[in-house]
Amino acid sequence: MLFSGVEGHPDRPAEAGPRAAARKPRASRRPAQILVIDDEEQIRSAIVATLELHGYGVRKAAGGNEAIAMLKENDFDLVLTEVHFSDWNGIDLMEHIRRQQPQLPVVMVTAVHDICVAIDSMHRGAYDYLLKPFEREHLLTAVQRALAHRKTLQENHRYQQDLERAVRGRTDMLRQAMEELEHSYDVTLEALGDALDLRDSETEGHSKRVTAYTIMLARAMEIDPAKIKVIARGAFLHDIGKMAIPDNILRKPRALSAHELEIMRGHCTRGYHMLRKISFLHDASEIVFTHHEHHDGSGYPAGLAGSDIPIGSRIFAVADAFDAMTSDRPYRKARTIDAAREEVMRCAGTQFDPGIVEVFLKFPNDLWNELRAEITGQSKLFSDFAIANSPAASKS
Ligand SMILES: [Fe+2]
Ligand SMILES: [Fe+2]
Numbered sequence: 164m165l166f167s168g169v170e171g172h173p174d175r176p177a178e179a180g181p182r183a184a185a186r187k188p189r190a191s192r193r194p195a196q197i198l199v200i201d202d203e204e205q206i207r208s209a210i211v212a213t214l215e216l217h218g219y220g221v222r223k224a225a226g227g228n229e230a231i232a233m234l235k236e237n238d239f240d241l242v243l244t245e246v247h248f249s250d251w252n253g254i255d256l257m258e259h260i261r262r263q264q265p266q267l268p269v270v271m272v273t274a275v276h277d278i279c280v281a282i283d284s285m286h287r288g289a290y291d292y293l294l295k296p297f298e299r300e301h302l303l304t305a306v307q308r309a310l311a312h313r314k315t316l317q318e319n320h321r322y323q324q325d326l327e328r329a330v331r332g333r334t335d336m337l338r339q340a341m342e343e344l345e346h347s348y349d350v351t352l353e354a355l356g357d358a359l360d361l362r363d364s365e366t367e368g369h370s371k372r373v374t375a376y377t378i379m380l381a382r383a384m385e386i387d388p389a390k391i392k393v394i395a396r397g398a399f400l401h402d403i404g405k406m407a408i409p410d411n412i413l414r415k416p417r418a419l420s421a422h423e424l425e426i427m428r429g430h431c432t433r434g435y436h437m438l439r440k441i442s443f444l445h446d447a448s449e450i451v452f453t454h455h456e457h458h459d460g461s462g463y464p465a466g467l468a469g470s471d472i473p474i475g476s477r478i479f480a481v482a483d484a485f486d487a488m489t490s491d492r493p494y495r496k497a498r499t500i501d502a503a504r505e506e507v508m509r510c511a512g513t514q515f516d517p518g519i520v521e522v523f524l525k526f527p528n529d530l531w532n533e534l535r536a537e538i539t540g541q542s543k544l545f546s547d548f549a550i551a552n553s554p555a556a557s558k559s
Contacts, residue, residue, distance in 0.1 A: 195310050196220040200230045200244040213299050227251025241309050242269045246280050254284050261288040266316045268309040348443055356399050371538050374399040376482035383522050394475035397450025404434025431464050450475045457514045477516040481523050500528045
């Protein structure tokens with residue numbers, strides 16, 4: 164007789180008693196689906212009959228290949244499998260199933276003399292084993308225990324997925340909030356830059372243009388977009404320190420005295436100290452501090468030379484001089500772009516980094532004209548100067 168008195172794994176606590184095992188699953192729910200794999204028709208049929216009697220949906224397979232095909236086609240909740248088949252080793256089959264469906268418990272059904280195989284199978288991933296011949300109660304208890312285990316695994320999996328979804332959602336919200344915050348910072352900077360341009364009436368629109376030119380050159384040099392953003396902020400606020408320069412010096416129509424010149428030159432350090440305390444402008448403050456340094460070391464305030472000058476400042480220096488030369492001043496008319504190019508070329512290696520001058524010279528005149536026309540007289544945030552997709556730079 165198949166159903167005799169040998170129980171399953173003694174270490175597994177029963178998650179429901181035999182009486183509960185005999186209870187049929189509620190009709191309103193989908194009955195648990197069980198795949199029974201055994202090459203002995205008599206045993207298969209006896210197991211199937213018992214399980215069906217207790218309300219489970221049961222399919223049977225006579226060997227490993229048939230079982231694998233059925234597992235692909237159907238959604239099972241539990242597999243009961245023999246150890247020996249003609250086409251597969253039962254433990255290999257169990258491991259294969261576990262790899263394909265880690266949440267699908269497999270209960271091994273073995274003969275008493277295969278107890279070592281049964282224990283080995285548990286070490287290798289089987290949930291439980293039943294030793295033949297076994298009683299109906301033990302079969303039902305083992306089945307219910309395995310199904311409860313699967314339910315716990317599925318609930319944990321769902322919980323994990325919900326958690327990951329929630330974390331993703333919160334991360335997205337945080338990123339969005341940071342972007343909005345950054346945008347509001349940029350709006351503030353825009354107002355600050357405009358205020359500066361208004362005070363220093365010679366340079367109206369200069370901050371925006373010089374920022375756009377700097378971005379264009381930085382893009383052509385394939386500088387990382389995140390770094391370009393920092394450089395752009397530094398370029399936009401390069402003369403912020405002039406806020407602290409008295410009007411009688413800043414707006415003096417005649418040449419400055421040595422003392423006045425010293426005060427005027429202090430705008431780099433003043434600007435640096437203004438920005439470095441603001442966390443999101445801390446990196447940009449480096450550009451502000453070094454924006455009057457020269458490639459040959461003849462600039463100020465630190466007399467830095469070559470690559471000791473931050474790359475952003477070296478790029479900015481070309482953009483700044485180019486815009487100054489091509490803009491009208493009360494005491495002179497703007498130079499032509501060709502004349503400004505000549506001057507930039509002439510200062511390569513002294514005031515400017517020759518590598519950056521080389522990049523600058525690759526831009527044709529109409530691109531500078533286009534960019535200038537686009538910016539002048541328009542309200543345009545420097546953050547909107549499409550760091551990634553500048554129409555002018557894309558033609559480079
Ligand atoms: Fe300056
Ligand atoms: Fe400037």
